[in-house]
Amino acid sequence: MIRNVLSIAGSDPSGGAGIQADLKAFSARGVYGMAVVTALTAQNTQGVSGVHLVPPQFVADQINAVFADVRVDAVKIGMIANAGIAEAVAAALSAAPADRRAIPIVIDPVMIAKGGAALLAPEAVDVLTRRLLPLATLLTPNLPEAAALLHQPVATNRAEMAAQAEQLRALGPGAVLVKGGHLDSDESPDVLATADGLHWFEASRVPTKNTHGTGCTLSSALAAELAKGAAVQEAVAIAKEYLAGAVAAAGNLSVGSGHGPVQHFHALWKHGD
Secondary structure (H helix, E strand, O other), X not given: OOOXXXXXXXXXXXXXXXXXXXXXXXXXXXXXXXXXXXXXXXXXXXXXXXXXXXXXXXXXXXXXXXXXXXXXXXXXXOXXXXXXXXXXXXXXXXXOOHHHHOOOEEEOOOOEOOOOOEOEOOOHHHHHHHXXXXXXXXXXXXXXXXXXXXXOOOOOOHHHHHHHHHHHHOOOOOOEEEXXXXXXXXXXXXXXXXXXXXXXXXXEOOOOOOOEOHHHHHHHHHHHHHHOOOOHHHHHHHHHHHHHHHHHOHHHOOOOOOOOEOOOOOOOOOOOO
């Protein structure tokens, strides 16, 4: 059976991040992708120049329309932008039949764009923490996002990463994957905090500027693997291997002059000269 996975996120017209990246990652991982749009952005590989938010009730209407007709096997939540949208998403996913609440949910707490633009209003952090994190099967913050959720300084070493992962899991998610890509190191380790303890995933840093949408892509790949029945630790291992291949093949694309996208279909496309 082909699994169905829903992304609740913002749109990136340049195709490298947001729902566009999510749908590409879903397809690459062998699941059927669907998307609820929370925000329209004007952006490209050089940055975000504008954001137009979808009214919270219409975000909820989109979610309810999908669930009313389609079996949803996992949900990925990305950009939610403000407190109203966060409340609407939480209500739609929790005030529902029990089978809806049992679906795996991956939350990628999108807060800051690659170019530095804020993508989450400060007042929304509390709603995200209080209403959405307890619904999450897996939370996937990078180091600045983890720090912002905890109102702490950004972690600078493995011990601080591990401590913040455990503190975030205490807020309600079933598991937390803190991504170490922002560490000042040749290595890029991630730490997964679960009920069974801490699990480290090691990776060397890839020397490339083509990292637009890596967080979206990883969280979507994770949702796809959870939809297919993988346990969290197994899903992380599979999704990280997929993302590593997508980043390594990013140079085969020629998209924009800034932070280019990863190659979501690296295992499917044959690249010529």
